[in-house]
Amino acid sequence: MNLTVARLTVRGLLGRRRGLLLLVAPVLLLVVSLITRYLDKQSQAPDILGRLSLGTLVPIIGLVIGAGAIATEIDDGSIVYLLAKPLPRWKIITTKLAVAIGTTWLFAALPTLLAGFILVGAQDNLAIAYAVGTMVAGAVYCAVFLLLGVVTRNAVVVGLVYALVWESLIGNFVEGARTLSIQQWGLSIAKTIATDGAITAPVSLGVAVPLLVVVAIAATALATVKLAGLTLSSDE
Template sequence: MNAPIIKLGLRSLFGRPRVIALLALPLLLIAVSGLRHVASSDPIDTAEAGDLLGTLGIGIVLPIVTLVATSTLISSEFDDGSIIYLLTKPVSRLGVVMSKASVVLLAVVGLVVLPMMIAALVLVGTRDNLWLSAGAGTLVSGAAYVGIFAVLATFLKRSIVGCLLYWLLWELTLSGLIPAIKWTSAQAWGASVLTQLADLEFALKVPTWFAALAGVVCLVGGVFAAGRRLASTTISEV
């Protein structure tokens, strides 16, 4: 990885107006959890809390934050042509992608994983270790999304549209209609880890080991594929 690229990535990610979206969604998640806790006269059931976190946190907040971060650090550089600067420098193309992906993953941890843990604590406290389960599930899905979006950002011309279509069609629509697709769904992997670690019921339980392995494979494989794609990209193609 390249330290200067990481520093530039952090500055680019948190120095633009779109950082408002990155901060607003996690705060909204915590706020909704707080309102749900206050509105209930009886203690909230762990299963209900897990369903809220899985649906809102892993299902919506996580992919949007990851998409915004990826579009800021990778997609926008192809769109505005600034990637040409990196292509003319004697730096490893794989190192460039690894550096940018690490910044996106860091943003996912700070802006989604930690807020998910806080939201779980707000909802049910430390009961059934839901806060740890929520953090682990979000991290698994987040790692997968980083790898998937990195590939789409480097292989597609209109990468933001491609990422949105992938999320809306595959993750939100088809995975809900066809149970077998959950085995290849980043959202389902995280939700399965969350529910199994907290000993909750889930419609289709993808084994925790499989979900964790799939998340790592998507992250590593996605970054490697994106790096190979960037290495084969010429200035004339940008």
Template sequence: MVVRTIARLTLATLFGHRRGLLLYVLPAVLIGLSLLLTFTVDDKGDLAKAIMQQFGLAVILPLVALIAATGAISSEIDDGSIVYLLSKPINRSTIILTKALVALGVIFGLGVVPIVVSGLVLDPGDVQTALAFGVGALAAGIAYTAIFVALSVMSGNAVTIGLFYSLLWESLMGQYVDGAKVLSIQQWSLALTRQLADVPVDAAVKLPLATLLLLAVTLAGLGLAISRLRSLTLSSAE
């Protein structure tokens, strides 16, 4: 009952603000671009893979994850409404994990699924690769959720910091700077995609290390978020 209430309030918070509109705009842009390219480009070649990786996985997914994960809790901390949850006998881990799961559900529906759809629109004959990118995107979405939820609890500037991280590190350096690729969630998820895809996919990290890093970042992020929320007093939340 408590989990259901927290989930319902989190969804209301996510979609009750104007920035929640971006959760619809971003996947719409991805799918719209894919449809446009389908009708305007004759030689598609590796176009589907390029769009899913360089635009879907590198740009759309981290931005959707940022909006969903920070919106799940930072708004309540900023306006002080988190005090109502903190005043109840509810485990802090229950609060964080419930909000993280709600955010992940939104990321799956508005971040992962559109990537798969864009791949199928551009190359209907290669379902395996589209699904492989979907699996990789889901793995990345889990890690992003943990990072951005932790950032939301630890900093009042979570959205700004997360935006710089998403656009500069994941979207730019994570694609083009060799040294930075090893520390990019995008590259870790591509290692998983490469294992499942029907076409060659480049990844800067091997699958065993990528899996270990994804798991470590997820656990560390959620652990930090829970620890920080436990130390957040009612007065500091108001």
């Protein structure tokens, strides 16, 4: 990891009021959890932690952070200053990815853990299970959306279509598509941690884990290759 790249990435992600905007979704999740607990409707915990957090919050946060870790620098041309440095392209990508993952965990996985404890406490390990699921899924989302940030100037638009249409809609309700859903892979991880069958997942762990690893590595490698192909031009 390169500390200079990491520092610049953190500044870009959390500066210019973006940090405050990133707080909106986690705060909403916690407010919904508090209201649900107050109304004594803990049976809705799987919907809140699964569909609202893992299914909606995580991909959107992953998109904003993953694509934002590099897309802004490419759009405004400031990426040329990094490319001009004697830094391996893989180190730039992996550093930005590490920062993106850590930030996603802060704004998505931690609120999910807190929401779980608010809703059901330590019951059935649900809070920890969904938190770990969001951590795993969030890391892969960051890799995919970081790749989008490198290959297209419309990363946010493409990412929103993927997150809202494929992950939140098709991935939840079309049985055959669930195997290719990062959300469902994360849910499979959560299922193995929860007790007493508290979480159901349509994708087996033996399928989910290899797909998580392959997609994360492939997206990171391809982002490195694409970044290496960028020229030192203010038009890039």
